[in-house]
Amino acid sequence: MAKVKLTKTELKAQKEALSRYQRFLPMLQLKKQQLQMEIAGIRAKAEEAIEQRDKVLADVSPWIGLFSTDSVELPVVFDGIIEKTGNIAGVTIPLYAGIKTHRPEIDLFSTPAWIDEAAEIAINLMEFNAQVEIYSKQLELITEELRTTSQRVNLFEKVKIPECKENIRVIGIALGDEQTSAVARGKIAKGRGKNDAVAAEDLPEAIVTEEEWV
Numbered sequence: 001m002a003k004v005k006l007t008k009t010e011l012k013a014q015k016e017a018l019s020r021y022q023r024f025l026p027m028l029q030l031k032k033q034q035l036q037m038e039i040a041g042i043r044a045k046a047e048e049a050i051e052q053r054d055k056v057l058a059d060v061s062p063w064i065g066l067f068s069t070d071s072v073e074l075p076v077v078f079d080g081i082i083e084k085t086g087n088i089a090g091v092t093i094p095l096y097a098g099i100k101t102h103r104p105e106i107d108l109f110s111t112p113a114w115i116d117e118a119a120e121i122a123i124n125l126m127e128f129n130a131q132v133e134i135y136s137k138q139l140e141l142i143t144e145e146l147r148t149t150s151q152r153v154n155l156f157e158k159v160k161i162p163e164c165k166e167n168i169r170v171i172g173i174a175l176g177d178e179q180t181s182a183v184a185r186g187k188i189a190k191g192r193g194k195n196d197a198v199a200a201e202d203l204p205e206a207i208v209t210e211e212e213w214v
Contacts, residue, residue, distance in 0.1 A: 004167045006174035014171065018164035025156045032153055034089045035146040039139060046135035053128035060121050075103050075111075076119045081130045088138075091145045096134040099126055 004010055079100035086095045101123055 004171065006171050006178075008175065011168065011171045011175065014164050014167045018161065018168065021156050021160045021164065025153070025161070028149055028153045028156065031089050032146065032149045035091075035142055035149060038088050039142055039146065042135050042138050042142070046132055046139070049128050049131045049135065053125055053132070056121060056125055056128070060118075074119060074122050075115060076122045076126075077102050077104065078126050081133065083134065088142060089145065091141055093138045093141050094134055096131050099123075099130045101126065 004014070079102060081099055082097040084095040084097045086093050103119060
């Protein structure tokens with residue numbers, strides 16, 4: 001703990017700092033709880049998207065071999081994820097808004113009949129993968145914010161607030177001792193003043209003048 005000045009000005013500054021930390025701490029704790037809840041929610045959504053994707057893959061697994069046996073290429077091209085932006089507890093995050101794909105022209109006479117249905121299923125899988133990717137980005141950003149917020153909560157709870165309280169205690173004791181010493185010095189000085197006054201009053205009575213001896 002850094003050494004503090006044992007003055008009334010420093011005491012006032014420490015009390016103001018303590019009040020500020022105690023005012024901000026509940027807000028940080030609330031933000032921490034909100035971030036933790038958001039992380040849990042995003043993880044649940046990501047797990048759901050993965051489960052749905054895996055279910056689709058399991059349903060179409062018999063079709064997978066057709067692409068190798070018939071030498072057919074899936075007529076769907078993935079062009080990217082469409083993103084929007086959102087805000088969670090002050091954190092800017094990407095939001096899933098769809099995917100961009102296109103389907104090149106194909107020769108309908110040379111491709112199997114099931115190719116269109118397969119293309120739709122492929123687009124569905126791409127959507128699930130895109131959602132999982134967005135959820136992963138959200139988790140990364142919010143987890144980092146949670147780490148920073150948790151550090152601030154710990155700093156306020158375990159360092160700043162106890163430090164201010166201890167500084168206030170130390171300064172209070174020092175100022176109290178100083179006031180006690182000042183009162184004691186005042187009493188001593190007042191006592192000395194009275195003694196000097198008494199001595200001055202008694203001095204004429206103790207001295208015998210020449211006229212009294214005559």
